Amino acid sequence: MTKEAQNERDDMLVDDPEPQDEQIDDIPDEFNPNYLKVYYGRLFPHADMFKWLSYGNDGKHPACDQSYIGRREFSFTLDNDIYLRFQSFNCASELENGIKDKCPFKIDIGPVYSVDPSKRLAYAQSGDNIFTPVERELVFDIDISDYDDARYCCSGADVCLDCWPLMTIAIKVIDTSLRDDFGFNNILWVYSGRRGVHCWVCDGKARRLNNEQRGAIADYFRVYKGNTNSKSKVSLVGSALHPFLVRSYSDVLRDFFEKKLLCSQQLLSDERYEKILEMIPDESITSELRGKWQDNRRSSSGKDVNVVRWEQLKQLLQSGKQKATGIRRCVEEIVFSFTYPRLDMEVSKHMNHLLKAPFCIHPKTGRVCVPIDPDVCDEFDPTNVPTLSKLLREINTVGLQVEGDKVWERTSMGKSIRYFRGSFLQPLMKSCKEEIEESYSAKVQQSKNSLTW
């Protein structure tokens, strides 16, 4: 049966996991569906998620749109890859019960549609095809597996503390631009649980962007030439760089490349320097450098060989002799190639892409998709993110002493939930209220005008 077909008969396919009596003293590190039930029951911040996705429309203000949250698509991935799309929930308790009930391995969040997505078929039968996405956070998805030609320590979905900083600087570059260039304020960065980060831009203006404008933002961030298969080649043309690229380069990328990546990935070691030489379009320069590096395998100064070679390369490329901007630009191109954020553009361009919800548990690693504070993203350590089994042990320890919903405060998830509430949700709610007030007074003003007209 296709996934689609399964979706249409969701109710038949959902079963609660078998109740298990065994003690959970010895909790294995990997993901376990039974613990997931406990997690959704005692730790998952249902109410905060609901509050977030209501964007102030759950209030009493006359301008609140009561149908708003009910038009949002949730999709659940259950055990055995059963995939339930177009779920919707009208109130906080419905959402909480839905999640506890189905105990999804993964929760994805889709757009807000013109009508309740669970009733889309009824609308389709009524003739008018009015089922269409009307609002969606601007989202970004960055995966470390897209950086395999920029790191030697790991590949694929694996990640370690040597390559994770590539994600950190992606956050810095994109976050700064979203705030300073585009003027967005309500931005949530989330660890995807395994190999990357997600970004949710939640400002009203961002949620209402059309696909064309989303595409423009994606293009603004694009520096890689060609399609996804040729990501490694950056092309920086023109006699100057756009201020966004200049800032990204001089504030973030250059330092990171020179002070971290160069040495941590040994980019100019004997076995690896050819790859960088290939990026220089002038053969006399590459053979000069190759000559130097072959003869002089160990640096005498005691400095790291990668740093020494990088200085030599820069000196040769940027010396006054090099007239062509193409050659001088080459240093920047190398830095960009290795460090500039590699976004999955398709996710950002369209309103109807689904993205995994924060606070899900990654089914392969058991890690919680916790928020990342961009202001201190250097401190984020993916190998230290709480796992499902760790949380379960903590619940076992503190659970008996603490009243119902306060359990989370005493677990290692406490910090993440406090950040989510204090630094993301609270300012977001404030701006939602202001927006609702504003649209209301505009409406009142308009109706006054039409009375006198």
Add this chain to the structure above:
Amino acid sequence: MCKQLNITKTFRVSKITLVRSQKKPSSASADGVSTIPLYRSAPTLEVRLEDFERFAVDRLLVLRGISDGLARGKKPDEMEKLVSDLWKANMRHPNTSEIIDKDIISHFVLRLVYCRTEELRKWFLSMESTLFRYRFRLETSDVHRALMTELGIPYKSVTNAEFEGLKEKLSQVARSIGQQLPTSDTVYYKVPWEEVSELVGSRRVFIKKGYAYVALNQVVSFVIPHFRSHLSKALVLTNRKWTSMIREQEKDRLTPIVEALSTSYLGPDYTQDKEFGEISLKDIDQVARSSFPLCMRHLFDSLREDHHLKHGGRMQLGLFLKGVGLKLDDALAFWKAEFSQKVGAERFDKEYAYGIRHNFGKEGKRTDYTPFSCQKIILSTPGVGDHHGCPYRHFSEENLRAALGKMGVGSRELEQVVEKAKGRHYQLACTLTFEAIHGASCDSGINHPNQYFKASQNILKEKK
């Protein structure tokens, strides 16, 4: 020039008023600055009925030319030249003072013509916006400023103090796109970035805190969306007026003209093509294989196979055959040979022969019917069991591929044709098919099945 548009000759009436409106035409031309009107409100100009139609046809030629240029993927510079040439060729008026009137009148007539369906509105909106874009580009920055004021675009230019603070960044952008460095005289507009998303996407503007700083020579990017959204709303309103009022009120005068214009074909008349004429029945299968466009080939093959065609198919193929020179007697024999296998000779004579004679103007109102143009065929709506219509538009991709393969289109060209058809460039898809089969280019593009036939015969004759 085009026979089917000469409907007006019976109404040699004095003058008509286009649309009733209290407002004065408020074009920038009033200040003697711009020659581009913004078509904000319907003119109170009086117009002779024959001008009503003639102006519209002239403008339609411009818009069709633009449509063709876009479909061919012409670059901005080529488009600029094309638009300027098309405009000069079609929108002149012997009396220079009336050029703007002609511009305005023709625009408003075509609004009536193209307001009537979603598809027509979309096409008109797209072509008029493109036309405006390139005309705007040719104007001076004083005109740009005047037009922006008139469009009610509220953006303030950046103040000197703000400019000084941003000068370095603005210079960086100017250098990065190879433009002149800004000085304190350079005018910049500060606009929400969403309104110039194409400039943002190509990093051709500096943006800060949600605002884009747009140089005066880039303003076309935010003027166009304004122009477009205004026109889009206006078209919906016009449609409402048309269905609720104008169509009925004008049913004896404007309505027939308006209805004919959207499907009218503006090329040469193929009603009776004397040049080739007289295709005889014995050659018809061979000629169909070599020189029929896909739509006619499909109808022809279906008829041979089913010995029947429904009304839409009989009209489309029948008039085409008349156009290529099949005489009435031969046409009757041709249709009878097929249909009688299915319905019997008697029923053919009784039920179908009339229609064929009718097409030749021998029955009924005795009008000589004209072969359908591509435009008309593309806009037709074939139903179940129908074989007429434009295969590039109405076939499934699978069927189109099979049909093109059968026509002998090579696999590489086939992909291009399918690509164009998917991109809704049906006539260009047909042109590419023609070029693939004949191994010769067809620069004029295919606009009419009979033109396809004629061009094909020309090439085949040369080869002999």
